[in-house]
Amino acid sequence: MTALVFTALSTLSTTLPAQAADPVKIGFVTTLTTPAAVIGQDMVDAANLALEDLGGSMAGIPVEILYEDDGFKPEIGKQKTDKLVKQDQVDFVTGYIWSHVLLASQKSV
Template sequence: MNKKILGVLIVFGLVGSPLYAEKVKVGFMTTLSGPAGIIGKQMKHAFQLGLDHIGNAFGGMESSVIYGDDQRKPDVAKQLADKMVKKHQVHFVTGVIWSNLLVAIHGPVTRSNTFLVSANAGPSTVAGKRCSENFFNVSWQNDQTPEAMGKYLQDNGINNVYLMAPNYQA
């Protein structure tokens, strides 16, 4: 079995017995400060609850989680991801909420042969040509909703619309 596929199966608890002696190290980086910090705190608590539910072990392997605050800033996210990968040598990075932050860390994390698992952000820029065998998106792809809405509007002859959107890559 491919080692990468096996790694994902272990992390998501789909393999029952430990195949490696080491701990599974997860770098959980999310927005924990500022106005959007409440979303990250909820995500962190949900992750901790899930870990408690499975006995803090993935597929029978003990886990270790390093938490970090990306401050909703791409440069901070990149530094944090670099620290998690190089200093802490995590096997997985997850917890990123915002697409612009995911774009900032996608290349450095996936090129280091570390798995990047997105539970929320789904920018189209990391699909297609920039897709990586080390990236898993368990949420949606950001273009899905607007594409469906655009088709609906076009099919119904609606030509005049107003749009309010955040000023960052999504």
């Protein structure tokens, strides 16, 4: 997962203009409750570690990660994805662990 997050963050340096003033907002939907939260918390820790290692930016563009808990439920994952895309206006969404949550959420993006 760390490699996936690092790859996503590294891609930003080649796809976004260096003069962009607004931070790149990454929506991160994962399981942070229920026994499955162990995996989700590891993913959050990996994303935070990668972003910290990059100094909080890519190619001089600040990066902000917005985390949401899907509760291991497809309907909650979809609600959280909708919020990130429509209200928070993230640039992209990642972090899904479970296919049933991802499949319900992909209609939002």
